[in-house]
Amino acid sequence: MFGGLFGRDVAIDLGTANTLVFVKGQGIVLSEPSVVAIDTKTDKVVAVGSAAKRMLGRTPGNIVAMRPLKDGVIADFEVTEKMLAYFIRKVQPQRLFFRSFVGPRVVVCVPSGVTGVELRAVKEATESAGARQAYTIEEPLAAAIGANLPVNEAQGSMVVDVGGGTSEVAVISLGGIVTKSSIRIAGDDIDDAISTYIQKEYKLAIGTQTAEQLKIELGSAFRLEEEESAEIRGRDLVTGLPKTVVITSEEIREAISVPVDAVLAAVRDTLDRTPPELASDIMDRGMILAGGGALLRHLDERLRRETGIPVHVADDALMCVAIGSGRSLEEINSYRSALSSA
Structure with a gap:
């Protein structure tokens, strides 16, 4: 009524x-x-x-x-x-x-x-x-619930949620978080790292939206089978005039290595503090990658190689x-x- x-x-x-x-x-x-x-x-x-x-x-x-x-x-x-x-x-x-x-x-x-x-x-x-x-x-x-993990059961589920401002890593069991790492390094820092690299290497100032576009088009956490390149425009810091340069996916990977390594370190730190029973559950069932950062190419592959644990990208990573x-x-x-x- x-x-x-x-x-x-x-x-x-x-x-x-x-x-x-x-x-x-x-x-x-x-x-x-x-x-x-x-x-x-x-x-x-x-x-x-x-x-x-x-x-x-x-x-x-x-x-x-x-x-x-x-x-x-x-x-x-x-x-x-x-x-x-x-x-x-x-x-x-x-x-x-x-x-x-x-x-x-x-x-x-x-x-x-x-x-x-x-x-x-x-x-x-x-x-x-x-x-x-x-x-x-x-x-x-919330990411674990959105990815259909059995959060209320007595078994370990691991989530890595890489957003814009924070990266969250958590091991969940019985409806609560058992161990976690929350670092204020994420997608925005990857954009900043790209801007800084281009400014240093090419003396070119680019906007945040251009940096984000480069991350989406060329960014990767692990080497690509075929490296790519793109043309970018910005302001030449020496002459003050507009300028165009070509940048490759290898350069972008080098530019973003510090924030990507920080996310990997947070994952390792969380695993290090996870109780053995839950660690064996995670070893069996793997971890879930969520958030916009999960869409960075080959981040799942890099995590898999560095931790030895299966990694699955959530179906709706952005909306999870x-x-x-x-x-x-x-x-x-x-x-x-x-x-x-x-």
Whole structure:
């Protein structure tokens, strides 16, 4: 009878690079970059998501396009709140307007290494954005649920979730995380490493979007059967004029070796601290790669060679965390131990 009075329950994978929104009963309904453009004169939001991302590095003086999350946590509270409010509103039916009655229940994913202050900031921003009740779930746990791993059973499941701001490695058993590593080195650092390398080797300045494109087109964690190359344009740091250079996949692999090695070190560190019984489960069943970083070519092969453990890339690597957090909301009684509402 009162079903129509309440907002649709929502799960949000609030990522440094992208935000995905899962609506109960509908699945993932929105996937947009975590970027907000604000007019500094009026303090009004000009654009959110894809429209704002296109403005990065291209705005006039009075408009600032920014990413309000850094390293997986809130860097700008007010802007994050506006972005969350925009996304929550966008997925709610227009006829609902009794705000106090109808705020939806919202689950937000957080990195497993967040501090208490950072966790509180996420909850407060979610409640200020219109949630009736805010829960949080740790990203590796959400990724495991989304990848259909038996998280509530007495057997070890291992997840490596490489996002934009953080890389999370966790061993899960009986609905909780047994050992974990959370490092603030991930996809964004790979982009930065590419920009820095090109600046140093070619005296060429490129934007973040060009660096990301290079990572997608040429990036790999292990040598390719056929190396590739691409033409890139940027600003010559010596003359100040536009310039074009050709860069190869081998150079990109060398450029990103430090952040990739850091992710591998986090995996080894987690395995090192895993109880023997769970380690043998993982040896049998392998680990799951999730997050946007899982799409870096041959990262699975590199992990397999360095750890000797089978590695599987999740079917929906980019959406795994959002699907898992949505499922935890749909089957809230089964996953109550994974959700935190304090």
